[in-house]
Amino acid sequence: MALSAAAANEAMTSAGALDRLLDATRPGMDRVNAMILAKASSHVDxxxxxxxxxxxxxxxxxRPMLTIAAAMLFGKANGSEVNFAAAVEFMHNATLLHDDVVDESDMRRGRAAARMKxxxxxxxxxxxxxxxxxxxxxxxxxNVAALxxxxxxxxxxxxGEVLQLAKTRDLSASAADYDEVIGAKTATLFEAATEVGAMAGGADAAGREALRHYGRELGFAFQLVDDVLDYRGEADTLGKNTGDDLREGKMTLPMILALQEATPAEREIIVAALGNVDAGAAELRQVLAVFDRYDTLGRTIERAITHARRARESLKQLPPSEMKSLLGEVAEITVSRAY
Amino acid sequence: MALSAAAANEAMTSAGALDRLLDATRPGMDRVNAMILAKASSHVDxxxxxxxxxxxxxxxxxRPMLTIAAAMLFGKANGSEVNFAAAVEFMHNATLLHDDVVDESDMRRGRAAARMKxxxxxxxxxxxxxxxxxxxxxxxxxNVAALxxxxxxxxxxxxGEVLQLAKTRDLSASAADYDEVIGAKTATLFEAATEVGAMAGGADAAGREALRHYGRELGFAFQLVDDVLDYRGEADTLGKNTGDDLREGKMTLPMILALQEATPAEREIIVAALGNVDAGAAELRQVLAVFDRYDTLGRTIERAITHARRARESLKQLPPSEMKSLLGEVAEITVSRAY
Structure with missing residues (x-):
């Protein structure tokens, strides 16, 4: 993994920011969590x-924590941010349930996926x-505008999910295709989460735009890191199996970059494993060897770092505050997951 | 099939009403169909x-035709009924796509289900x-109220769909369970379609309530007839296979009524076929013989007729108009599909 010392340093300084964000948003998140529980109930058992x-x-x-934080940033939160935060989390969970069906996944959040039960x-x-x-x-x-x-x-x-499906195992998929997929399937919800948070917090047009941009860049960083961890994380901390993307034939950036440079022999190794549901530890190791040769995981993390920096820069013109600093640090924390 | 002569007569007088509803709603439906086409487009092919x-x-x-008709009934339609009508049709189509996955259906609207392609x-x-x-x-x-x-x-x-799933092949399912399922999964969308139509048409509270009730009763009638046709329709006019509900283990009213009266031997015949994906024409014929013995299809249609009458009665207090008569007749047409 070729990471600049500066980047590694930057990631280290962010340690603890997520805990501080948790603390800062706790009163709002308590209400969000109560609403999540209440709205997940039904007389149909x-x-x-x-x-x-x-x-x-x-x-x-x-995501809901970002909505609450974005609302707090502007100091005029009217309570609607709790609804938006819970709604964003429900949309995210709905997507997970549907994704697991689409991907035929076995695991989610460290346990058997709901569809397996x-x-x-x-x-x-x-x-x-x-x-x-x-x-x-x-x-x-x-709030019709937020709706x-x-x-x-x-x-x-x-x-975005349909595009990802259409690109499954498409060896000609480009980095631009990948950006389009993750921009739609991931960055859009982060963007909406922070934008409606800002709206609920009484942000003016510039503030709303800043938070929209922040969420979008953060979403890109988040997904890039996720796609690295899918190859290099540990199943127990990842909550799902390593190599899922490989077996599902997902054209994520580490794979796209590798295919662009692979020799015919390396390409053959990749093609044999890509979308092969039976690809196990041995195949994964072989593919990772190709990735390492071209440092595609490291290059993917570097892109994530760029997006995380842009996220922080989006907040530049906002007045200084504890919450602003926290959100800036959180952007970098997102990337530090990958180290 | 034990149908009173009066009921059969009533159904006959409705012939042609659907064509007249089509004519009466055509300008609105032209706009709805254009919106449906436009909103089904995407840069993701x-x-x-x-x-x-x-x-x-x-x-x-x-459903969208009912939204347009309901809006026209009150004479102050502001154009938003076109959006609501198209939205209702999209929700219906989304449900069909998801249902076909849930039911593992092969056919829909007379062709291979999308999931097969x-x-x-x-x-x-x-x-x-x-x-x-x-x-x-x-x-x-x-319009937040309509939203x-x-x-x-x-x-x-x-x-409603989850409840139906939970009741799959549940031999103790009751007529009340069935009402709960179809009230939720079918009547609710008909009800919403006519209620928001009335709202877009400028109805007062009583008018809105009348149309809400009309749609709900019509939805019940519609689903009851659908559940009869699943056993007795022709695949080419039905757009799907006869006996699907039997093979999928769906506890529809004809089945529930039969199980309540079946002898142990008849019950055995039913249990062997219910939820058996391989149940073919022979099994279906045997089950239908039990249904005929207790006239469960006829009794289901009689319930549909009752709901259709209630639908028409819901409109009673509204001032007389051509559209009001049409909607009353359409309620009965819905049932006449079953003859």
Whole structure:
């Protein structure tokens, strides 16, 4: 892994920022968590059973925390940020339930994926339920402008997922294709989370635009790191299996960069493993050897660092505050996951 | 089939009403159809490919037509009914895409189900796209009260689908369970379609309530008839295979009524076929013989007729108009499909 000392340093200084963000947003997040629990309930027993199985597994709740933080940044939060934050988390969980069906994943958040316990059917339908509840929570705010941001995001996320599906095992996929996919499927929800947070916090147009941009760049950084960890993380900290992207034939940046430079022999190694559901530790090791030769994981992290820096820079024109510094540091924390 | 002569007569007088409804709503439906086409487009090619495959197959577009008709009934339609109508149709189509994955259906609207051509993945994701677009079209109207009606409907529909899934092959399912399932999964969207139509048409509270009730009762009638046709229709006019509900283990009313009265021997015949994916014409014939013995299809139709009458009665207090008569007749047409 070729990382500049400066970059590594920068990542180290961010340690603890996530904990401080957790502390700073706790009152809001307590309300968000209560709303998440309340809105995951239903008189149809199977609904909360499946929904809570996923929700209780935790996850970082990074997106709703960003919504709350963005609202706090502008000092005029009116309470609607709680609805938006819970809605964003529900949209995210709906996407996870549907993604696991699409990807035929076995694991999620460190346990068996919901579809392994209740079948694909329940995952599809409970995902739909969560989407409906997300819209209900947003409609309850009466904020049509924010509703527009999030319903547009829902559409774009689905497009991104379809594009990713269409590019599965497409050896000619480019870095631009990859940017389009993750821009739509991941960065759009981060962007919406921080933008509606800013709106709920009473931001002016410039503030809203700054937070929109911040979320988008952070989302790119986050997904780039995720795609590195899929190859190099540990299953127990990752919450899913290493090498899933390889077996699913996903054209993530480390793979795209490797294919661009691979010799015919290396290309053959990759092609044999890519989209091969039976590819195990041996195949993964061989592919990683090619990745290492061209430092594609390191180059992917470098791109993540660039996006994280841009995220922090998006906040530049905002007045100094503790929350602003925290959000800047959090952008870098996102990347430090990869070290 | 034990139908009273009066009921049969009533059904006959309705002939042609659907054509007249088509004519009466044509200008609005032209705009709805244009919006449906426009909103099914995407720069991600696979999205319109899958969406249009389903949309072009047609279907009756009964729900959006009801939205337009409901708006016209009150004479003050402001154009937003076009958005609501298109949104309702998108929600319906999203449900169909997801249902086909859940039910593992082969056919839909007389052709191979989308999932047979593009896989379950595309059906799940394009369904999500259509849901997102549906919300976008509604948000564009800025009508928060109507948004509330439809987002609540989205949640209830998903709950109904989950309940139906939970009741699969449940031999103790009751008629009340069935009412709960179809009330949620089917009647809720009809109800929302006519209620938001009335709202867009400038209805007062009583008018809105009348149309809400009309749609709900019509939805019940529609689903009851659908569940009869699944056993007794012809695959070519039905657009799907006869006996699907039997093979999928769906606890529809004809089945529930039969199980309540079946002898142990008859029960054995049913249990062997229910949820058996290999149940063919012979098994279906045997089950139908039990249904005939207790007239469960006829009794299901009688319930549909009752709901259709209630639908018409819901409009009673509204001032007389050509559209009001048409909507009353359409309720009965829905049932006459079953003869």
């Amino acid at each position: 199977l609904v909360p059973e499946v929904a809570r199985y996923l929700i209780d597994a935790g996850g970082k709740r990074l 209740w079948g694909n059917q329940a995952s599809v339908l409970v995902g739909d339920f969560l989407l409906g509840q997300a819209f209900m929570m947003m409609v309850d705010t009466g 527009k941001v999030i319903s547009q995001a829902a559409t774009i996320i689905a497009e | 696979l999205v319109p490919e899958v969406a249009r495959y389903l949309i072009d197959a047609g279907g009756k577009r009964l 593009w896989g379950n993945q595309a059906s799940v994701l394009v369904g999500d796209f259509l849901l997102g677009q549906a919300f976008m079209m509604m948000v564009d109207t800025g 509330k009606v439809i987002s609540q409907a989205a949640t209830i529909i998903a709950e």
